Amino acid sequence: MAVVLCQELETRGFGLDLEAIREWLRGRVSELGMRIERGPCCVSRWSLDKALSDGTGLVLGLCSHGYSVPEFEAQARKVGLDPFGVEVVNLGAYCAQVHERSQATAKAKILLEAALASVGASPESRPDNIKPVLLWDQTLSRRSLFTLPPVRYEPVAFIRKGDCAFTEGCRVCATTCPRQALEPSEDFMALDKTRCTGCGACVSACPQQAIDLPGVSPQQINAQIATLLNGASLPIHPRAILFVCARSAPTLQGLADQGLSYPASWLPVEVPCLGVVTSTWLLQCLNLGAVAVGVLPCLRDDCRYGKREVTEGRVAYCREFLSVLGAPPDAVRLLDPRDERELARALSSLPEQAQEPRADRPRDMALFAPRATAQALLGLAETFAPSLDRSLAHPYSPVGMVTVKQGCTACESCVHACPTEALRMHRDQEKVALTYDPGLCIGCESCVPVCPERVVSVEKVTDLSRLAQGRVTLHEDSEIRCEACGAPVAPGAMLKRIAGMLGPEDAGTLSFITRYCNSCRGSLT
Amino acid sequence: MARRSPKPARGKSRAAPLRLTDLARFRQAAYRLFGTALLYPAEERLTSLVAVARELEQQSQALVEFAFFPQWTRFLALLVHREDSGTADLEQAYLDLFLVHQKVPLYESRFLTPKTPELTMAALDGEYGAAGLAVATSFKEPPDHAAVELEFMSFLCGKEAEAWSKRSLKDGVKQLEAEAGFLGRHLYLWFPVLAEQVARHAGDGFYTVVTRAAHDFIGHDQALLDALLMQYHQEASRSV
Numbered sequence: 012m013a014v015v016l017c018q019e020l021e022t023r024g025f026g027l028d029l030e031a032i033r034e035w036l037r038g039r040v041s042e043l044g045m046r047i048e049r050g051p052c053c054v055s056r057w058s059l060d061k062a063l064s065d066g067t068g069l070v071l072g073l074c075s076h077g078y079s080v081p082e083f084e085a086q087a088r089k090v091g092l093d094p095f096g097v098e099v100v101n102l103g104a105y106c107a108q109v110h111e112r113s114q115a116t117a118k119a120k121i122l123l124e125a126a127l128a129s130v131g132a133s134p135e136s137r138p139d140n141i142k143p144v145l146l147w148d149q150t151l152s153r154r155s156l157f158t159l160p161p162v163r164y165e166p167v168a169f170i171r172k173g174d175c176a177f178t179e180g181c182r183v184c185a186t187t188c189p190r191q192a193l194e195p196s197e198d199f200m201a202l203d204k205t206r207c208t209g210c211g212a213c214v215s216a217c218p219q220q221a222i223d224l225p226g227v228s229p230q231q232i233n234a235q236i237a238t239l240l241n242g243a244s245l246p247i248h249p250r251a252i253l254f255v256c257a258r259s260a261p262t263l264q265g266l267a268d269q270g271l272s273y274p275a276s277w278l279p280v281e282v283p284c285l286g287v288v289t290s291t292w293l294l295q296c297l298n299l300g301a302v303a304v305g306v307l308p309c310l311r312d313d314c315r316y317g318k319r320e321v322t323e324g325r326v327a328y329c330r331e332f333l334s335v336l337g338a339p340p341d342a343v344r345l346l347d348p349r350d351e352r353e354l355a356r357a358l359s360s361l362p363e364q365a366q367e368p369r370a371d372r373p374r375d376m377a378l379f380a381p382r383a384t385a386q387a388l389l390g391l392a393e394t395f396a397p398s399l400d401r402s403l404a405h406p407y408s409p410v411g412m413v414t415v416k417q418g419c420t421a422c423e424s425c426v427h428a429c430p431t432e433a434l435r436m437h438r439d440q441e442k443v444a445l446t447y448d449p450g451l452c453i454g455c456e457s458c459v460p461v462c463p464e465r466v467v468s469v470e471k472v473t474d475l476s477r478l479a480q481g482r483v484t485l486h487e488d489s490e491i492r493c494e495a496c497g498a499p500v501a502p503g504a505m506l507k508r509i510a511g512m513l514g515p516e517d518a519g520t521l522s523f524i525t526r527y528c529n530s531c532r533g534s535l536t
Numbered sequence: 537m538a539r540r541s542p543k544p545a546r547g548k549s550r551a552a553p554l555r556l557t558d559l560a561r562f563r564q565a566a567y568r569l570f571g572t573a574l575l576y577p578a579e580e581r582l583t584s585l586v587a588v589a590r591e592l593e594q595q596s597q598a599l600v601e602f603a604f605f606p607q608w609t610r611f612l613a614l615l616v617h618r619e620d621s622g623t624a625d626l627e628q629a630y631l632d633l634f635l636v637h638q639k640v641p642l643y644e645s646r647f648l649t650p651k652t653p654e655l656t657m658a659a660l661d662g663e664y665g666a667a668g669l670a671v672a673t674s675f676k677e678p679p680d681h682a683a684v685e686l687e688f689m690s691f692l693c694g695k696e697a698e699a700w701s702k703r704s705l706k707d708g709v710k711q712l713e714a715e716a717g718f719l720g721r722h723l724y725l726w727f728p729v730l731a732e733q734v735a736r737h738a739g740d741g742f743y744t745v746v747t748r749a750a751h752d753f754i755g756h757d758q759a760l761l762d763a764l765l766m767q768y769h770q771e772a773s774r775s776v
Contacts, residue, residue, distance in 0.1 A: 085600050088603070156768075
């Protein structure tokens with residue numbers, strides 16, 4: 012792993028103590044992999060040194076954002092470095108220009124450490140997770156049609172087939188994608204790269220964490236956030252996370268040029284699009300010790316995600332949930348990139364820290380984890396609410412509550428449709444039981460349309476006491492056994508249902524069906 | 537914090553635009569090279585592979601901006617450095633992987649239609665026949681061998697280069713469609729699995745490098761063809 016810091020950072024704005032940073036990085040990167048020199052932000056013909064490309068990744072701490080991405084990527088490839096293994100941090104705009112020297116230096120260390128963690132967890136660039144974008148001139152001449160325009164690469168989602176639950180019936184990613192880029196094919200979920208905008212909505216929606224998108228892959232985000240919120244020795248307290256749409260990053264970085272400042276507590280996390288940022292992410296950051304979480308969206312017509320109302324809905328849910336707990340709702344904020352002064356003002360205050368970052372944080376506590384949502388909700392309830400007797404019905408609730416009315420035949424259709432195993436069927440000698448773990452439920456409603464009896468329903472409700480309860484039984488029935496061999500025939504309600512469908516004229520058939528199992532029926536006829 | 541920020545490039549990374557004729561010629565050569573590398577590594581064949589690799593290595597700096605470049609150069613370097621190394625180790629690896637033990641089959645039907653290989657063969661014979669081609673009777677492998685499919689892509693790229701050099705936009709686009717269609721129906725569907733299996737069985741060996749480079753190249757080609765076609769179709773609809 013290598014780090015290059017632009018030496019201009021020493022004098023830009025309040026400046027950074029680069030020697031202190033170098034000393035602090037010792038042990039994290041090798042001596043050879045640590046450089047302080049004028050970077051690509053300052054030198055137009057800055058060339059990537061082959062010595063830096065040891066293949067494990069590179070972090071660039073730059074003083075501004077003035078450099079050519081395609082040029083840099085081409086250089087990286089030339090020296091054998093994966094461009095996705097490079098993390099660029101604008102330490103000038105995020106640290107040196109907006110905070111006084113010691114705070115800026117401490118914040119720069121945190122951002123660099125998080126960048127190193129992210130690079131370390133970055134998936135390798137491969138043809139499946141990038142797409143070439145042709146930069147055609149708007150006014151095409153006939154001649155230009157016979158030449159290849161400049162190419163740049165954009166990351167796209169990549170589904171790891173081995174982890175995908177497509178064959179079990181999961182379609183969550185396809186229903187989440189705003190561009191219909193994911194379509195079920197014969198035996199796998201197929202991605203149409205030309206439609207994928209790289210918003211990442213499918214990445215955070217996938218209950219199996221089977222989708223990677225370079226920059227926001229589950230491992231990267233988990234590593235990055237854990238590092239940013241690690242309460243270690245650096246004197247930035249409290250800490251707040253600011254999720255920034257990459258298209259609005261220049262606005263945040265521009266505050267520095269306007270002479271506007273904000274507390275060093277805000278630690279920016281640039282994401283390709285806020286479509287990837289779910290309410291689980293927002294709440295889990297608070298649960299992990301952040302005092303506040305902000306989201307800075309783009310307001311462009313060509314937003315990658317194109318569903319700004321979803322981001323607004325997620326933030327609204329989080330704020331209402333915090334209110335229900337008695338916590339300050341402005342711990343979650345939707346910011347407006349249109350007015351820089353207003354943006355700086357919105358960032359200027361922070362709620363009081365209600366809890367110290369937890370030293371006993373479980374290892375699996377992360378943004379991407381099967382129980383991350385329940386963990387976040389219950390963790391915050393533990394901090395803020397005197398009891399768990401609280402619930403919130405909200406269209407953007409990240410958890411659902413499944414109920415089963417009378418009439419269930421225990422056919423298991425809902426169990427097979429559930430992508431998270433929140434619904435399970437338990438069988439023993441005498442009974443069958445449909446069980447439900449709300450902590451695993453993502454409220455996707457896959458179980459509803461598949462129920463042949465129309466008795467399953469899902470409410471978008473966050474019910475803390477039910478979440479805390481763990482797995483419960485929703486429906487129980489006796490298992491009818493074969494008179495000949497003792498094998499299970501079917502649950503009692505199902506046989507009653509069949510009886511209702513056949514009618515009295517088929518009493519003989521019915522008796523045969525209800526008394527013997529499938530294989531014995533074959534041998535008895 | 538992120539890899540990239542949305543800011544304008546200071547300059548274009550390529551001095552002169554790459555002509556589609558040249559790109560098609562390069563792709564023609566690359567597909568042929570990959571195909572040949574997946575045939576039995578007889579001495580004569582390997583010698584010619586090394587010679588072609590050396591030539592292509594000299595021309596490859598123009599391709600530095602392409603995402604397949606790292607694996608491509610690794611593949612070429614491996615071939616070039618093989619000069620005078622003999623063929624024994626490669627023959628052994630080939631026999632072990634693809635022939636005697638058949639750890640990884642080099643045939644499409646084994647991946648996509650293992651129970652009905654004749655379906656794949658018939659489809660491929662149809663594809664080759666439509667282009668006026670048939671697998672030579674002297675060639676002992678079936679039409680779904682990786683080398684045959686790669687050679688067919690090489691042929692299609694050759695036709696594309698011809699079309700561009702005659703300044704025929706219509707024919708050029710038609711060839712792009714044929715290439716994208718063939719990749720989408722065949723190579724792109726199974727080659728990634730082949731490459732994965734080779735990597736699993738052959739570690740860092742020669743055939744892992746070959747198939748990884750070919751996989752990157754095919755995946756890139758498919759996406760590039762889609763992007764080009766989308767642009768041409770948009771342009772056509774604007775003209776209408």
